[in-house]
Each structure stands twice: as C-alpha cells, then as structure tokens.
Amino acid sequence: MVEAAIDVVADGRKHTATATRPAPGEATSVDLTMRESTGAWEAALQQLEAAADVLGLDQGMRDLLATPKRVLTVAVPVRRDDGRLEVFEGYRVHHNVTRGPAKGGIRYHPMVSLDEIKALAMWMTWKCAVIGIPFGGAKGGVVVDPASLSTGELERLTRRYAAELLPLMGPEKDIPAPDVNTDEQVMAWFMDTFSMNKGYSVPGVVTGKPLAIGGSQGRGGATSLGVTYALFAALRERDLRPSDVSVAIQGFGKVGSGVAAHLHDAGCTVVAVSDVGGGVLNRRGLNPQALTRHRRETGSSTVATFPGADRISNDELLALDVDVLVPAALEGVIRADNVDTVQAGIVVEAANGPTTPAADKVLDDRGCLVVPDVLANAGGVTVSYFEWVQDLQAWFWSPDEVSSRMRQVMERAWGEVTALAEEKCCSLRQAAQVIGVGRVAEAHRTRGLYP
Numbered sequence: 085m086v087e088a089a090i091d092v093v094a095d096g097r098k099h100t101a102t103a104t105r106p107a108p109g110e111a112t113s114v115d116l117t118m119r120e121s122t123g124a125w126e127a128a129l130q131q132l133e134a135a136a137d138v139l140g141l142d143q144g145m146r147d148l149l150a151t152p153k154r155v156l157t158v159a160v161p162v163r164r165d166d167g168r169l170e171v172f173e174g175y176r177v178h179h180n181v182t183r184g185p186a187k188g189g190i191r192y193h194p195m196v197s198l199d200e201i202k203a204l205a206m207w208m209t210w211k212c213a214v215i216g217i218p219f220g221g222a223k224g225g226v227v228v229d230p231a232s233l234s235t236g237e238l239e240r241l242t243r244r245y246a247a248e249l250l251p252l253m254g255p256e257k258d259i260p261a262p263d264v265n266t267d268e269q270v271m272a273w274f275m276d277t278f279s280m281n282k283g284y285s286v287p288g289v290v291t292g293k294p295l296a297i298g299g300s301q302g303r304g305g306a307t308s309l310g311v312t313y314a315l316f317a318a319l320r321e322r323d324l325r326p327s328d329v330s331v332a333i334q335g336f337g338k339v340g341s342g343v344a345a346h347l348h349d350a351g352c353t354v355v356a357v358s359d360v361g362g363g364v365l366n367r368r369g370l371n372p373q374a375l376t377r378h379r380r381e382t383g384s385s386t387v388a389t390f391p392g393a394d395r396i397s398n399d400e401l402l403a404l405d406v407d408v409l410v411p412a413a414l415e416g417v418i419r420a421d422n423v424d425t426v427q428a429g430i431v432v433e434a435a436n437g438p439t440t441p442a443a444d445k446v447l448d449d450r451g452c453l454v455v456p457d458v459l460a461n462a463g464g465v466t467v468s469y470f471e472w473v474q475d476l477q478a479w480f481w482s483p484d485e486v487s488s489r490m491r492q493v494m495e496r497a498w499g500e501v502t503a504l505a506e507e508k509c510c511s512l513r514q515a516a517q518v519i520g521v522g523r524v525a526e527a528h529r530t531r532g533l534y535p
C-alpha cells in the first residue's frame with residue numbers, strides 16, 4: 085500500500101483526499117472528512133427551480149417538491165473479521181411518493197453524504213415521472229469503501245443496514261435496487277433480510293436481484309442498454325452513424341462497461357474508458373471484452389493497467405476530442421471549471437447528475453447535445469419496474485418481452501422530451517425536467533393536500 089493524494093469528484097466538487105493506493109485486489113481507504121459537500125443537492129434544487137419557473141408553480145408547490153418526504157439516518161455497526169466493531173453511517177431518503185412507492189438505488193461509497201443522497205432521490209422522482217412509471221423517488225447509501233471489506237463483512241453491513249431500513253421498506257412502500265458499488269448479491273441479502281423478518285419470501289421488496297430469487301430477465305444490462313438506445317437516438321438527431329463516431333466513457337462499472345460493449349458491437353470506436361484508478365486511450369479503438377478479461381485475469385482493480393493503450397487520467401478522458409462523451413461514474417464531473425475542456429458534440433449522461441447546472445448551460449450554449457440522466461439512464465428503473473410487476477404477479481416474462489417493452493417506454497419518453505424541447509426551443513434537460521416536475525406537481529394537485 086502506498087500513501088497518495090488522489091482527486092475525488094463528488095457532489096459537483098473536486099476534492100483532494102488522502103488515500104492509500106492499493107495493489108491489485110487490495111482495498112482503498114479514503115479520508116472521509118470531505119463528505120460534507122453539497123454540490124449535487126444544490127444542483128438538483130437549481131434544476132427544480134428552473135422547471136418550476138417554466139411551469140409557473142406557486143411557492144407552496146415549489147417548497148413541497150424541494151423537500152424530501154422522509155430522511156432516515158442510521159448507524160450500521162459491523163463486526164470486522166478481526167473482531168473489531170466498526171460503525172458506518174447510512175441513509176435512506178424518500179424524496180416524493182405521490183405517484184407511487186419510493187424507488188431508488190443503494191450506494192456504497194466513501195464519499196456518500198446525506199445531501200448527495202437527497203439529490204439522487206429527487207432525480208429518481210423526476211426520472212420515474214419522465215418515463216411514466218408509477219414510482220416515487222428514493223435513494224440510499226452507506227459511507228463505506230466496500231473494497232475495504234471482506235465478503236463476510238460486506239454481507240453483515242448489508243444485512244444490518246437493511247434491517248435498519250425495515251420500517252421504510254416493502255413492495256408497496258420502498259423498493260431498493262443496485263447503484264454504485266452494490267450488485268445483485270447485495271440485493272439478494274437485502275431481500276433475504278427483509279423476508280426473514282417477515283417470515284415469508286418477499287421478492288418484490290428489491291429489484292436487480294438474481295433470477296433465482298425472482299429477478300427479471302434483462303435487468304442486469306438494462307441501464308446500459310437504455311443508455312445505448314438514447315445514444316443512438318442522439319446520433320440520429322445529429323445525422324451520425326454508429327460506425328462513424330468515437331466515444332469516451334468515464335466509469336467502467338456495471339453501466340459503463342455494458343455501454344462500451346454495446347457500442348463496440350454496433351461499430352462505434354470506443355477510444356477511451358476509465359475508472360476510479362485512471363483510464364486508457366487507444367485511438368484505433370478498445371475492445372471492452374478484452375478490458376474486462378484483463379481485469380478478471382490480472383486481478384487488477386482498474387482498467388488503467390490495460391496493456392496496448394496509453395494511460396490517461398479521468399480529467400484527460402473528459403477533454404478528449406471525441407464525438408460522444410459518456411460519463412458513467414459519479415455526479416459533478418463536468419463542472420464550470422473544466423467544461424471548457426470538453427470537446428464532444430454529444431454528452432450522454434449514463435451517471436446521475438454528472439453535469440453541474442453551470443456546465444450544462446455552457447454546453448447548451450455551445451450547441452452540445454446533452455442527453456440528460458433522467459432520460460438516458462432510465463432503462464434501469466424501467467426494467468426494475470418490470471421486475472416489481474413480475475414479482476407481484478409471480479408471472480415472469482421472456483427476455484424479448486422485457487427488452488421490447490423497455491424499448492417502447494424509452495422511445496415514448498424520448499419522443500415526448502424531444503417534442504417539448506423543439507416546441508419550447510430548450511435543451512433536452514429542460515424539457516425532461518419540465519415533464520417530470522410537471523407530472524409530479526399534477527399528481528399532488530389531483531390528490532389534494534391531507535388533511
């Protein structure tokens with residue numbers, strides 16, 4: 085392990101944190117004192133305010149939409165393998181449940197903060213409304229670097245965190261899903277913990293779980309596939325063919341690696357990818373399968389060690405001269421202080437909140453086509469919705485049924501957002517925000533105020 089200063093981008097700000105650089109397979113530990121920044125939440129509020137202006141919402145409705153319905157902070161005590169007791173902080177936020185049960189991922193990351201989770205929950209509310217699925221918005225997270233935990237410690241942390249969320253969770257109340265650093269195994273532990281406490285199996289309490297316990301066909305790759313649909317739709321807007329475009333992807337995790345594979349298969353040239361450990365560039369194109377194989381076979385925690393390509397930093401990746409940039413890591417990576425370096429003509433937001441409002445304006449003014457997160461990465465929650473429906477009905481669909489229905493949902497949402505953007509001469513983000521916020525406001529008005 086080597087002590088090093090690393091740049092961490094979170095909540096729309098760049099922080100320098102002290103970290104120990106791991107050997108392949110080893111854990112990274114990041115100084116947690118940085119986690120109080122508020123950039124993502126401020127960005128989410130600004131976006132809401134802009135949409136509220138267009139919709140002419142009164143102050144009361146603005147306040148209602150700006151205020152999370154519930155915020156739960158929990159202590160998550162975990163017995164480490166060496167016998168020590170360590171306490172982690174966790175959160176679950178229900179931003180709004182007016183259109184249906186709370187839906188949103190669970191994130192394990194050392195930079196998780198309550199404000200970040202509030203922002204991510206708010207974006208989930210708009211996303212579900214934009215694509216027209218009957219969920220409200222939620223998000224959860226634990227301030228932890230999961231790479232520093234053994235599998236047993238990760239399971240104990242997950243089960244204790246799930247147990248702390250029991251009062252909020254349930255198929256009709258709150259349905260978590262995977263997000264950064266969580267996967268279908270984590271969802272299986274969540275489902276099992278909830279079910280053991282109920283005394284019977286409740287598959288519909290989480291989505292993104294394995295097929296063996298009620299997962300859906302196609303959920304694993306749904307977010308990547310949806311991002312790919314959105315990217316191809318953006319290419320059509322610009323009269324570009326997949327085989328003619330170069331792409332850089334920041335984040336080679338569940339979403340980013342899947343997008344890279346789909347684009348490569350479709351003939352795009354994926355020139356660069358990166359992860360938290362750095363990136364690689366090959367102008368002739370990278371083979372995503374070879375990158376994944378390299379990580380698996382060498383045990384490297386990063387793609388940056390991939391041979392046969394030049395090593396680049398995350399900042400350099402964002403600044404590459406490519407046709408399409410796909411941020412697929414964390415929020416706030418394209419900011420006022422680096423947006424001038426971005427050269428791509430199309431940005432497809434696979435990550436949630438990767439572009440700050442100030443940077444978004446610069447890109448829009450410059451004519452860059454930004455496909456906003458609430459549209460671009462909505463394939464994941466769409467198939468999560470299908471998984472929930474299948475679990476409730478105990479009736480499961482074929483892979484083709486799942487993918488064709490997801491395509492229908494994404495295409496309808498794309499059509500509605502682009503039509504409004506054209507009508508109002510505004511960006512896709514503004515149009516998507518207006519549709520999402522407008523639908524939630526309408527649901528509030530229709531239901532009326534209790535009591």
Ligand code: NAD
Pocket residue numbers: 091092093262263264265266307334335336337338339340358359360361398412413414415434435436461462464465
């Ligand atoms: P993941 O944990 O599988 O992958 C995250 C990737 O980001 C990893 O490659 C990681 O190394 C990289 N990363 C982390 N910190 C970084 C940093 N500071 N700089 C550069 N790279 C960094 O997570 P994921 O599920 O692929 O999620 C990625 C993004 O997509 C997140 O914004 C998430 O909210 C969003 N998203 C995910 C889903 C889903 O279904 N998983 C759905 C919608 C949106």
